Amino acid sequence: MIKFILGRLSYLIPTFIGITxxxxxxxxxxxxxxxxxxxxxxxxxxxxxxxxMARLGFDRPIWQQYLxxxxxxxxxDFGNSIVTKQPVLSDFLTLFPATLELAFCAxxxxxxxxxxxxxxxxxxxxxxxxxVTMTSALVGYSMPIFWWGLLLIILFSGNLGWTPVSGRMSxxxxxxxxxxxxxxxxxxxxxxxxxxxxxxxxxxxxxxxxTIPLAVIARQTRSAMLEVLSEDYVRTARAKGLTPxxxxxxHALRNAMIPVITTIGLQVxxxxxxAILTExxxxxxxxxxxxxxxxSRRDYPVVQSGxxxxxxxxxxxxxxxxxxxxxxxxxxxxx
Amino acid sequence: MKLKxxxxxxxxxMAMLAGGVNAKTLIYCSEGSPEGFDxxxxxxxxxxxxxxxxxxxxxVEFAPGTTSIVPGLAESWTISEDGLEYTFKLRAGVKFQTTxxxxxxxxxNADDVIFSFDRQGNADNPFNQYVAGISYEYYTSxxxxxxxxxxxxxxxxxxKFTLNAPNAPFLADLGMDFASIxxxxxxxxxxxxxxxxxxxxxxVGTGPFVFVAYQKDAVxxxxxxxxxxxxxxxxxxxxxxxxxxxxxxxxxxxAGECHVMPYPxxxxxxxxxxxxxxxxxxxxGLNVAYLAYNTLQKPFDDPHVRKALNMAIDKQAxxxxxxxxxxxxxxNPIPPTMWSYNDAVKxxxxxxxxxxxxxxxxxxxxxxxxxxxxxxxxxYMPNARRTAELMQADLARIGVTAEIVSYEWGEYLKKSTELxxxxxxxxxxxxxxxxxxxxxxxxxxxxxxxxxxxxxxHWCNEEFSDLLAKAALASDIDERxxxxxxxxVIFKDQAPWLxxxxxxxxxxxxxxxxGYVMNPLGTHAFDTVDIAE
Numbered sequence: 001m002i003k004f005i006l007g008r009l010s011y012l013i014p015t016f017i018g019i020t021x022x023x024x025x026x027x028x029x030x031x032x033x034x035x036x037x038x039x040x041x042x043x044x045x046x047x048x049x050x051x052x053m054a055r056l057g058f059d060r061p062i063w064q065q066y067l068x069x070x071x072x073x074x075x076x077d078f079g080n081s082i083v084t085k086q087p088v089l090s091d092f093l094t095l096f097p098a099t100l101e102l103a104f105c106a107x108x109x110x111x112x113x114x115x116x117x118x119x120x121x122x123x124x125x126x127x128x129x130x131x132v133t134m135t136s137a138l139v140g141y142s143m144p145i146f147w148w149g150l151l152l153i154i155l156f157s158g159n160l161g162w163t164p165v166s167g168r169m170s171x172x173x174x175x176x177x178x179x180x181x182x183x184x185x186x187x188x189x190x191x192x193x194x195x196x197x198x199x200x201x202x203x204x205x206x207x208x209x210x211t212i213p214l215a216v217i218a219r220q221t222r223s224a225m226l227e228v229l230s231e232d233y234v235r236t237a238r239a240k241g242l243t244p245x246x247x248x249x250x251h252a253l254r255n256a257m258i259p260v261i262t263t264i265g266l267q268v269x270x271x272x273x274x275a276i277l278t279e280x281x282x283x284x285x286x287x288x289x290x291x292x293x294x295x296s297r298r299d300y301p302v303v304q305s306g307x308x309x310x311x312x313x314x315x316x317x318x319x320x321x322x323x324x325x326x327x328x329x330x331x332x333x334x335x
Numbered sequence: 336m337k338l339k340x341x342x343x344x345x346x347x348x349m350a351m352l353a354g355g356v357n358a359k360t361l362i363y364c365s366e367g368s369p370e371g372f373d374x375x376x377x378x379x380x381x382x383x384x385x386x387x388x389x390x391x392x393x394x395v396e397f398a399p400g401t402t403s404i405v406p407g408l409a410e411s412w413t414i415s416e417d418g419l420e421y422t423f424k425l426r427a428g429v430k431f432q433t434t435x436x437x438x439x440x441x442x443x444n445a446d447d448v449i450f451s452f453d454r455q456g457n458a459d460n461p462f463n464q465y466v467a468g469i470s471y472e473y474y475t476s477x478x479x480x481x482x483x484x485x486x487x488x489x490x491x492x493x494x495k496f497t498l499n500a501p502n503a504p505f506l507a508d509l510g511m512d513f514a515s516i517x518x519x520x521x522x523x524x525x526x527x528x529x530x531x532x533x534x535x536x537x538x539v540g541t542g543p544f545v546f547v548a549y550q551k552d553a554v555x556x557x558x559x560x561x562x563x564x565x566x567x568x569x570x571x572x573x574x575x576x577x578x579x580x581x582x583x584x585x586x587x588x589x590a591g592e593c594h595v596m597p598y599p600x601x602x603x604x605x606x607x608x609x610x611x612x613x614x615x616x617x618x619x620g621l622n623v624a625y626l627a628y629n630t631l632q633k634p635f636d637d638p639h640v641r642k643a644l645n646m647a648i649d650k651q652a653x654x655x656x657x658x659x660x661x662x663x664x665x666x667n668p669i670p671p672t673m674w675s676y677n678d679a680v681k682x683x684x685x686x687x688x689x690x691x692x693x694x695x696x697x698x699x700x701x702x703x704x705x706x707x708x709x710x711x712x713x714x715y716m717p718n719a720r721r722t723a724e725l726m727q728a729d730l731a732r733i734g735v736t737a738e739i740v741s742y743e744w745g746e747y748l749k750k751s752t753e754l755x756x757x758x759x760x761x762x763x764x765x766x767x768x769x770x771x772x773x774x775x776x777x778x779x780x781x782x783x784x785x786x787x788x789x790x791x792x793h794w795c796n797e798e799f800s801d802l803l804a805k806a807a808l809a810s811d812i813d814e815r816x817x818x819x820x821x822x823x824v825i826f827k828d829q830a831p832w833l834x835x836x837x838x839x840x841x842x843x844x845x846x847x848x849x850g851y852v853m854n855p856l857g858t859h860a861f862d863t864v865d866i867a868e
Contacts, residue, residue, distance in 0.1 A: 030743070031742065031743035031745065031746045032743045032744060032745020032746050032749075033745055036745035036746070036748050036749050037744065037745045037748075038378060038472060039472075039748065040378065040748065041748065041762060041763065041764055041789060042476055042777065042789050043748070043752050043783070043787050043788050043789040044476075044787050045785070045786075045787040045788065046786055046787045048475070048787075049787060052470060055468050055470060056468055057468075080466075080467075080468075082468065083370045083371075084370055084371055084535075085371065085466040085468075085469065085532065085535060086536075091551065094551050095551060095552065098553075150580075150582055150583070153583060153586050154586065157586060157590055158586050158589060158590065161590065164590070164592060165583060165586045165587040165590050165592055166578055166583050166586075166587060166592075167553065167554075167576060167578075167592070168553065171360075171362055171554060171574050171576055171592075172360070174556070177550070280579060280580060281580055281583060282583070283553070283576070283577060283578040283579060283580070283583060285550065285551060285552035285553035285577070289552055289579070290551075290552060293367070293368065293552075293579075298745065
């Protein structure tokens with residue numbers, strides 16, 4: 001097992017270096033730069049432009065900037081935003097709990113609904129339930145997030161008035177946020193109604209963010225279940241007279257969950273990407289919205305280090321999934 | 336850091352609760368996050384709304400709803416005969432805000448005023464680089480770095496600015512957000528504690544609202560400043576709910592989650608107007624959109640050709656199609672709400688037949704040109720691509736083939752200033768300080784015509800530039816008006832631009848809100864606003 005873990009960890013180093021190159025190169029490939037955007041319609045003389053670029057250190061050769069970036073990273077310095085002047089890491093840590101809270105709720109929705117739906121669809125293969133849910137999953141998977149989010153806001157918040165439009169909490173409540181997780185902080189505040197407000201603000205963005213992972217998980221569970229159900233050991237289990245519940249719950253589902261767990265792990269990356277749009281629509285102060293703002297301002301240090309931190313999280317989650325996979329599937333561990 | 340923020344928030348909350356249970360809270364759905372809370376290094380209106388218009392005040396202010404200059408922290412001022420010395424008498428007893436993080440020990444004095452400008456213009460000022468890499472774009476671009484010769488503290492409440500040359504717009508410059516007066520005592524305290532960067536996160540000013548807390552990208556909270564030297568704000572608490580998407584802002588306003596919102600999407604305006612719980616204020620924007628020919632390029636170096644093209648384009652059709660009627664056709668480079676607007680100027684009438692003939696008379700046939708359409712929405716231009724398409728169709732009618740080109744916004748801004756730019760560029764301007772100099776000098780003078788400058792037509796007319804220079808030196812407003820009116824006649828005659836439009840600015844709000852005054856300069860201030868219970 002230790003060899004397996006070390007093997008997986010050794011992949012992280014080249015991946016990390018690769019991501020720094022991609023993240024660093026990505027923002028610089030984009031046309032335009034922060035100084036031009038700062039000047040706006042007013043324009044800027046070529047001399048002043050050069051002076052500003054030099055002040056920000058962007059006039060140096062690109063390889064030198066990259067090595068400098070890497071050197072600072074190795075010393076734990078993720079750089080400062082050239083717009084807000086704040087350290088990127090502290091902004092990330094401030095905003096990340098909001099994204100994590102949203103992503104957690106979304107993945108819970110996706111798993112709690114997606115897995116049973118997939119199982120049922122497999123068991124009732126070809127039925128109207130199977131067809132309706134799998135078509136819905138296909139629609140969900142293809143849903144343009146921005147349109148979907150706005151549609152839900154107009155319907156549930158605008159027309160019906162059931163949910164708040166955007167934000168994390170009613171602005172009438174005001175309390176310290178030591179953890180950054182609004183559900184926890186609202187409970188800790190002891191203010192009446194605060195938790196309900198935080199929870200109601202989570203409903204629509206969680207649904208929107210969960211849409212694609214839910215569709216993927218439901219379809220993956222269904223196909224994994226179908227595959228497992230046709231296996232000999234399931235037939236044997238049935239033949240020896242086990243109850244259908246036990247056949248499905250113990251023999252089939254446990255084996256079908258192996259690929260599903262990998263899928264769930266991979267959805268973390270999808271959630272991070274989805275957060276960019278979901279957070280923008282719902283004014284959710286997380287890292288997705290932060291990245292969008294920073295890209296549009298060409299805030300190089302924030303984009304390159306922000307991407308790196310997000311990629312780091314996705315990598316760690318995938319590593320954990322890999323390890324879990326090894327844990328539940330001895331064939332992988334021993335191969 | 337986090338714990339500190341939390342503790343601050345908690346103590347602020349206690350302060351707010353202590354304000355009483357009937358506290359009036361005004362919620363403003365702002366369009367974006369402020370870049371920081373020190374107005375001097377930034378150029379974005381979003382930042383100015385959140386910092387300059389709430390926390391700070393300036394020596395002079397623009398009277399609400401106008402661009403006329405009224406006393407601010409300076410209760411009076413005198414200008415020397417030669418226009419070189421401006422002496423400001425400060426109000427006595429103006430208090431800097433007391434916050435959880437700073438308690439002032441003295442009132443505002445001349446040191447604060449000098450410090451506020453010196454830190455921007457003097458690289459040797461220890462506070463100039465209180466955060467590494469910081470720059471003061473407005474101070475430089477408004478020319479204060481070359482304009483101010485010296486600043487002198489005459490006494491505690493008197494400051495004298497000496498200029499290198501007379502400059503009439505100087506006073507208006509001092510009313511701009513970047514010229515907000517900051518506390519030297521606070522800056523010194525932070526420097527001594529090695530926490531200079533906090534100056535940009537925890538502001539202390541003399542304005543109508545006291546900063547309470549900022550939850551990044553989500554909420555900014557303020558409370559009314561009990562020591563404000565002006566009329567006390569009507570609301571107890573002011574909250575900025577940061578909501579970047581215009582459609583979502585509109586939904587929040589309709590749902591009662593906020594009371595006021597800026598920048599509605601043009602498509603939402605009718606629905607907002609139809610809502611009985613909302614009112615939509617509107618005002619002619621202090622802006623202009625234009626199509627700038629490259630006057631260095633043949634055949635656009637010939638004013639007849641430019642005029643012919645101007646006559647071929649149906650501007651009213653653009654206003655109807657692109658602005659849905661929420662704007663007016665522009666004939667001058669400055670908007671009609673600005674003083675010195677020359678209404679006697681006659682616009683080039685839309686007349687394709689005459690345009691065609693004029694082009695032929697100029698010896699131009701089979702003309703191919705590029706029209707640059709910017710890739711972003713701006714207050715003066717909601718859809719440049721559509722505008723360019725309409726122009727393209729109009730030009731085709733007189734036999735001119737136009738191709739539409741575009742670039743990423745930063746690239747567009749840069750490439751459009753290049754001297755050998757191929758084609759005419761759609762762009763525009765929103766006024767900074769209500770002075771005609773801020774339009775005509777910035778956008779059309781010879782000084783601005785070089786590469787990187789804002790004069791995208793590269794049009795350099797000595798007579799026009801001389802009039803502007805004279806107007807900047809004159810202190811008599813009647814004299815200045817006369818000079819700017821003459822300049823507009825030359826502009827129209829020479830036609831370096833097709834002047835497209837002056838757009839209308841909308842401000843939807845709850846019917847509970849009273850006292851809101853739209854600011855022609857586009858900033859949003861809430862010190863005069865009240866809200867019904």
